[in-house]
Amino acid sequence: MMKNAVEVAGLTVVRGRREVLHGLDFTIPAGQVTGLLGPSGCGKSTLMRTLVGVQAGVTGTVTVLGEPAGSPVLRHRIGYVTQAPSVYDDLSVAENLAFFARVLGVDRRETRQVIEAVDLVDHADQVVGRLSGGQRSRASLAVALLGSPSLLVLDEPTVGLDPVLREDLWAMFHRLADGGVAVLVSSHVMDEAERCDRLLLMRDGVFIADGTPTEIKEKAGLDRAADIEQAFLTIVRGEAA
Numbered sequence: 471m472m473k474n475a476v477e478v479a480g481l482t483v484v485r486g487r488r489e490v491l492h493g494l495d496f497t498i499p500a501g502q503v504t505g506l507l508g509p510s511g512c513g514k515s516t517l518m519r520t521l522v523g524v525q526a527g528v529t530g531t532v533t534v535l536g537e538p539a540g541s542p543v544l545r546h547r548i549g550y551v552t553q554a555p556s557v558y559d560d561l562s563v564a565e566n567l568a569f570f571a572r573v574l575g576v577d578r579r580e581t582r583q584v585i586e587a588v589d590l591v592d593h594a595d596q597v598v599g600r601l602s603g604g605q606r607s608r609a610s611l612a613v614a615l616l617g618s619p620s621l622l623v624l625d626e627p628t629v630g631l632d633p634v635l636r637e638d639l640w641a642m643f644h645r646l647a648d649g650g651v652a653v654l655v656s657s658h659v660m661d662e663a664e665r666c667d668r669l670l671l672m673r674d675g676v677f678i679a680d681g682t683p684t685e686i687k688e689k690a691g692l693d694r695a696a697d698i699e700q701a702f703l704t705i706v707r708g709e710a711a
């Protein structure tokens with residue numbers, strides 16, 4: 471198993487006329503849930519798009535599963551869920567999965583497994599357009615799980631979900647990581663930080679901290695009982711001082 475699913479050096483991204491990521495160096499290990507946390511607009515989606523290979527204006531070295539980001543061989547090895555649902559409203563959950571399984575060349579039997587994994591068995595025959603927002607985003611997640619990707623890139627997957635479902639999804643992320651998958655999850659709410667094995671804290675296109683939740687709190691001079699939001703603010707204020 472590859473130790474690092476992602477290796478990035480000197481990553482800069484220009485969108486429009488603005489540089490939105492400013493020379494990032496980092497790795498994302500296999501077998502862990504890495505959280506990408508930071509305020510709205512700091513560049514999380516841009517970073518994820520870069521790893522998936524769909525972002526323009528990229529300079530630097532971005533290696534994903536041993537290949538340059540965007541390489542066609544990676545297509546089946548990365549699962550990506552954006553903030554907008556990527557399933558068809560007029561098809562049922564099962565029909566959507568059957569369609570994407572065919573596009574990806576994945577065994578149709580896998581569709582059942584991924585529907586179970588996201589807990590949509592009871593809604594499998596329901597048209598996606600009539601699902602709740604949370605159910606719809608889980609349908610997108612099921613699509614991303616097809617083909618057992620080695621890297622899962624999830625842009626704010628738990629937004630709008632109730633606490634029980636959030637709990638279930640985080641348990642699933644950790645099960646996948648235990649199986650060797652590199653799971654990258656973004657969030658702009660810091661209260662999910664503690665659920666991650668490791669955190670990348672981002673602000674204005676740079677990382678202000680990289681480590682386990684405990685390491686980051688220590689770096690900020692706080693004890694374990696503190697929350698990551700406090701650590702984030704402490705680090706930001708320290709930099710400004």
Ligand SMILES: Nc1ncnc2c1ncn2[C@@H]1O[C@H](COP(=O)(O)OP(=O)(O)OP(=O)(O)O)[C@@H](O)[C@H]1O
Nearest residue numbers: 485486488490509510511512513514515516517658
């Ligand atoms: N097409 C674009 N052209 C120019 N600038 C853009 C474009 N898309 C996004 N940006 C800018 O790039 C920056 C980073 O955006 P990005 O979507 O990566 O942030 P984010 O951290 O994912 O935010 P959110 O949590 O709100 O999704 C923002 O300041 C945004 O205004």
